[in-house]
Amino acid sequence: MNAQQIQTFFATLRAANPSPQTELEYASxxxxxxxxxxxxxxxxxxxxxxxxxxxxxxxxxxxxxxxxxxxxxxxxxxxxxxxxxxxxxxxxxxxxxxxxxxxxxxxxxxxxxxxxxxxxxxxxxxxxAFGEPTMAVDTHLFRVSNRTGLAPGKTPLAVEMGLLKRIPAEFMVDAHHWLILHGRYVCKARQPLCSACTVSSQCDHGRRLQSVLD
The missing domain is CATH 1.10.340.30 (Hypothetical protein; domain 2)
Structure with missing residues (x-):
């Protein structure tokens, strides 16, 4: 993914979910x-x-x-x-x-x-909790980052460093929520829902799939 694709990728995710939240329940x-x-x-x-x-x-x-x-x-x-x-x-x-x-x-x-x-x-x-622009790389972020071409890496730390470098500052605080939710519900491990994905045109995997279909 190039810089313009990354910008569009996150702008699209933000438009669909402007204030993403963790799905864990907590009050402190x-x-x-x-x-x-x-x-x-x-x-x-x-x-x-x-x-x-x-x-x-x-x-x-x-x-x-x-x-x-x-x-x-x-x-x-x-x-x-x-x-x-x-x-x-x-x-x-x-x-x-x-x-x-x-x-x-x-x-x-x-x-x-x-x-x-x-x-x-x-x-x-x-x-x-503290609003810092960190990137918590779980299995979803690792998969999405590699599959989409957003920030490929062989280890969670390599992916984390890539994401911190490549994601525009305006998206950074919420980015890990968007990526987790995208990986959990759309860009699934075994059967990614590419036909229903709003960012497939920005994604390396989605573009390869589309070229095959064409």
Whole structure:
């Protein structure tokens, strides 16, 4: 994709969804951090079902610690890898209470120092909670970036760096939401819905497909 195609690509996505939001449900920065931590290798729908039960009971680091490991595990046992995620969340809450006054830190370094929080999770929190122009590369962003030619790369970090370099500044804050939603509902892994895609004419894959059909 060239610069003009990228501009049109994101302008089209923005016109269809001017204010994209994460599909994870949260009411505070800590709830967001917890939900993203729990969402690794799980669906947002599955995480939301669990946190709808958990957050009314425990929605701060101290309340999670008060629940204890077994108590927390009972609330999130429907989520994949719930045992290890419960341990990570408990350890994260301990650090938040002891080192950050119970608040979620705003720096990447401090976020990535939390158990279970990697670069992708830190990027989500920095973007969604604090409005920073970060790019959280999950499986959807990785696939869409490579398939469309937007920012090809062999690793998530390479794709992230490519996206940060190539996406115009006016789209940057919302770009990762548009790309996630596009990958989740249109540019699917096995059967991309190219015939229903509003940006296929800007996409390398879409243009190749159209040339074959022509």
């Amino acid at each position: 920065v800590f709830e967001l951090l917890s939900a993203v931590l729990l969402s690794a290798q799980a669906t947002d729908v599955g995480v939301n079902k669990a946190t709808r039960r958990l957050f009314p009971v425990a929605n701060t680091p101290q309340k999670i610690l008060t629940l204890g490991l077994e108590g927390l595990s009972e609330y999130i046992r429907t989520i994949g890898l719930y045992r290890s995620k419960a341990k990570h969340l408990m350890a994260t809450c301990q650090i938040l209470v002891e080192q950050h006054g119970g608040q979620v830190p705003r720096s990447r370094e401090a976020l990535e120092a939390l158990p279970g929080v990697g670069r992708k999770t830190a990027n989500v929190v920095l973007n969604v």
